[in-house]
Amino acid sequence: MIIKGKATSLDIAHLAGVSQPTVSRALRGSPSVNPETRRRIMAIARELNYKVDKNASNLRAQQSGTLALLFFEDPTPDDSLINPFFHSMLGSITRACARRGYDLLVSFQQLSTNWHADFGDTHKADGIILLGYGDYLESESKLQRLVAQGTHFVRWGAALPDEPGVSIGCDNFQGGHDITAHLLNRGRCRIAFLGHASDHYPEFFERYRGYAGALRKARLKPDPALQADAITTEQSGYQATCALLAAGRPFDALFAASDLIALGAMKALREHGRRIPEDVAVAGFDDIAMAGLTQPGLSTVQQDTKQAGEVLVDSLIRLILREPVESRNLPVKLVLRGSTATG
Amino acid sequence: MIIKGKATSLDIAHLAGVSQPTVSRALRGSPSVNPETRRRIMAIARELNYKVDKNASNLRAQQSGTLALLFFEDPTPDDSLINPFFHSMLGSITRACARRGYDLLVSFQQLSTNWHADFGDTHKADGIILLGYGDYLESESKLQRLVAQGTHFVRWGAALPDEPGVSIGCDNFQGGHDITAHLLNRGRCRIAFLGHASDHYPEFFERYRGYAGALRKARLKPDPALQADAITTEQSGYQATCALLAAGRPFDALFAASDLIALGAMKALREHGRRIPEDVAVAGFDDIAMAGLTQPGLSTVQQDTKQAGEVLVDSLIRLILREPVESRNLPVKLVLRGSTATG
Numbered sequence: 001m002i003i004k005g006k007a008t009s010l011d012i013a014h015l016a017g018v019s020q021p022t023v024s025r026a027l028r029g030s031p032s033v034n035p036e037t038r039r040r041i042m043a044i045a046r047e048l049n050y051k052v053d054k055n056a057s058n059l060r061a062q063q064s065g066t067l068a069l070l071f072f073e074d075p076t077p078d079d080s081l082i083n084p085f086f087h088s089m090l091g092s093i094t095r096a097c098a099r100r101g102y103d104l105l106v107s108f109q110q111l112s113t114n115w116h117a118d119f120g121d122t123h124k125a126d127g128i129i130l131l132g133y134g135d136y137l138e139s140e141s142k143l144q145r146l147v148a149q150g151t152h153f154v155r156w157g158a159a160l161p162d163e164p165g166v167s168i169g170c171d172n173f174q175g176g177h178d179i180t181a182h183l184l185n186r187g188r189c190r191i192a193f194l195g196h197a198s199d200h201y202p203e204f205f206e207r208y209r210g211y212a213g214a215l216r217k218a219r220l221k222p223d224p225a226l227q228a229d230a231i232t233t234e235q236s237g238y239q240a241t242c243a244l245l246a247a248g249r250p251f252d253a254l255f256a257a258s259d260l261i262a263l264g265a266m267k268a269l270r271e272h273g274r275r276i277p278e279d280v281a282v283a284g285f286d287d288i289a290m291a292g293l294t295q296p297g298l299s300t301v302q303q304d305t306k307q308a309g310e311v312l313v314d315s316l317i318r319l320i321l322r323e324p325v326e327s328r329n330l331p332v333k334l335v336l337r338g339s340t341a342t343g
Numbered sequence: 344m345i346i347k348g349k350a351t352s353l354d355i356a357h358l359a360g361v362s363q364p365t366v367s368r369a370l371r372g373s374p375s376v377n378p379e380t381r382r383r384i385m386a387i388a389r390e391l392n393y394k395v396d397k398n399a400s401n402l403r404a405q406q407s408g409t410l411a412l413l414f415f416e417d418p419t420p421d422d423s424l425i426n427p428f429f430h431s432m433l434g435s436i437t438r439a440c441a442r443r444g445y446d447l448l449v450s451f452q453q454l455s456t457n458w459h460a461d462f463g464d465t466h467k468a469d470g471i472i473l474l475g476y477g478d479y480l481e482s483e484s485k486l487q488r489l490v491a492q493g494t495h496f497v498r499w500g501a502a503l504p505d506e507p508g509v510s511i512g513c514d515n516f517q518g519g520h521d522i523t524a525h526l527l528n529r530g531r532c533r534i535a536f537l538g539h540a541s542d543h544y545p546e547f548f549e550r551y552r553g554y555a556g557a558l559r560k561a562r563l564k565p566d567p568a569l570q571a572d573a574i575t576t577e578q579s580g581y582q583a584t585c586a587l588l589a590a591g592r593p594f595d596a597l598f599a600a601s602d603l604i605a606l607g608a609m610k611a612l613r614e615h616g617r618r619i620p621e622d623v624a625v626a627g628f629d630d631i632a633m634a635g636l637t638q639p640g641l642s643t644v645q646q647d648t649k650q651a652g653e654v655l656v657d658s659l660i661r662l663i664l665r666e667p668v669e670s671r672n673l674p675v676k677l678v679l680r681g682s683t684a685t686g
Contacts, residue, residue: 098450104449106433290632
């Protein structure tokens with residue numbers, strides 16, 4: 001095909017067999033065009049020596065082509081400072097950015113009090129991905145400020161209707177429900193819950209609600225004496241379990257709101273001579289790499305970190321391109337190992 | 344003190360009680376000035392409303408104030424793509440960059456064939472930190488090209504005299520020596536080595552040399568039949584151990600060149616009914632978080648990831664500021680757990 005004069009996006013659309021708006025979206029790197037189509041469009045544009053129209057490219061031109069990933073600095077026994085669950089998201093976020101043609105800056109949320117000024121005003125990054133937040137109620141005003149400032153951001157968290165901005169999370173309720181139903185199926189009926197169950201920790205709270213829902217379905221009442229607060233560290237899980245054991249209320253299973261909590265719980269149970277799973281079945285949440293290494297292996301609720309990273313990046317780019325984006329929960333699945341085997 | 348006319352760096356030096364070159368170094372953010380002194384100098388400069396001299400700041404002005412961290416995409420059973428040993432370095436690298444006023448870009452080495460063009464020519468980053476490399480002999484030509492192009496880079500690896508550029512590593516020889524001496528002290532004398540011992544994997548090779556050196560000191564000869572190749576994955580450690588067991592040459596201890604290899608080895612030993620440490624003592628290298636979780640816990644050689652991250656960042660910034668930098672090895676220490684207890 002010979003094109004007279006300068007090639008237009010309509011010419012590309014014609015050759016690629018797509019609509020002109022699809023060509024525009026592809027040229028500005030929108031995730032709404034599938035990668036195969038985008039590659040075809042880009043190849044044709046290059047072949048035609050097509051120069052992106054100034055107006056169309058204006059949006060992109062004002063941008064840095066960079067996303068900022070801000071980890072929440074967590075207490076960790078080693079010096080890693082990052083919750084191991086987020087480690088496995090880094091790889092998929094990095095790859096997703098590269099696939100979309102964005103660079104990725106990494107920093108800690110605690111290193112600044114004004115991310116908007118750091119990344120937005122200075123054109124260092126077009127948007128922010130937030131991983132982790134500690135106490136949610138303490139972080140909420142910061143999120144509200146980001147919304148008010150018009151900063152593009154997505155966060156990993158509970159995708160609940162009243163949270164500011166766009167949140168991507170996993171189906172915490174379903175995960176809590178399914179692992180509890182599994183424990184009930186294994187004949188356990190005095191199931192303790194380890195983890196904060198309050199608005200301060202909305203993801204844990206949803207897992208707790210799923211747990212309570214499964215108990216009620218089995219005509220059991222959640223026993224408040226079998227819920228022990230814990231944040232997501234081994235040490236906290238260890239202490240919560242010691243406290244439960246000291247309180248003396250019997251239990252035959254533990255559902256920990258995260259794998260790290262479960263690891264600490266397993267240590268406490270062993271030290272108190274309780275056999276896993278014979279005396280106490282143990283389940284966690286996350287499926288971090290360590291969950292497969294304990295003896296017995298830890299049954300848990302797997303969050304799909306690969307998909308999570310991709311959805312976070314795609315959602316943020318859509319926000320930047322002013323396309324519609326909604327908070328959403330990704331599906332979870334049970335990974336069953338020895339810690340909940342029939343005792 | 345009242346300063347007539349515009350304040351100079353000499354005025355600041357006088358007030359701070361340091362030399363004028365120290366003031367210059369502090370103002371351009373050199374790591375050779377200790378943080379306390381730097382803060383003092385910066386405060387005085389602000390107070391005097393000191394404007395950095397155009398010539399002095401020229402170097403910094405041409406720069407992006409950004410470092411690029413390029414992970415090597417490793418085979419991992421989950422989707423993390425990054426060796427867990429490097430996870431714990433990310434936190435300290437991120438903090439060290441922030442402390443020095445640099446942003447940090449993160450990507451994978453495999454995502455580009457020309458990092459110099461990606462980061463150097465485009466002024467995206469002033470220098471590159473390389474973590475991981477796979478087969479060293481395959482990566483060497485790339486390192487030589489970086490040197491030839493004048494790209495500022497530092498890498499984590501074997502700090503050997505003939506490697507191109509600046510390498511920061513740990514004292515692999517000493518680590519291999521000390522953990523082997525520990526196994527000998529525990530009465531083990533048929534110690535197998537799991538890991539590639541060749542120029543393709545220089546860090547493993549140094550660990551092997553340390554192992555062989557400790558054996559020779561004890562008047563034992565390294566037995567080539569007790570060395571089995573493995574790359575740093577659990578699966579590789581598992582397969583190497585199965586092969587050793589199948590070969591039938593007896594051994595009462597295993598020194599794995601990395602913790603991941605040791606984790607795979609422990610799995611293979613258990614499956615073959617060998618008790619750890621009674622039948623076979625097991626030691627690893629790295630001290631990743633998982634090493635403390637196995638039953639029994641894994642004895643290993645700890646690399647100081649916190650110091651490593653700081654030294655990598657400081658060395659790279661010195662290179663960028665054209666200050667002298669040398670490859671160096673950081674000290675290691677033994678972390679002893681149940682896997683090498685007296686059997």
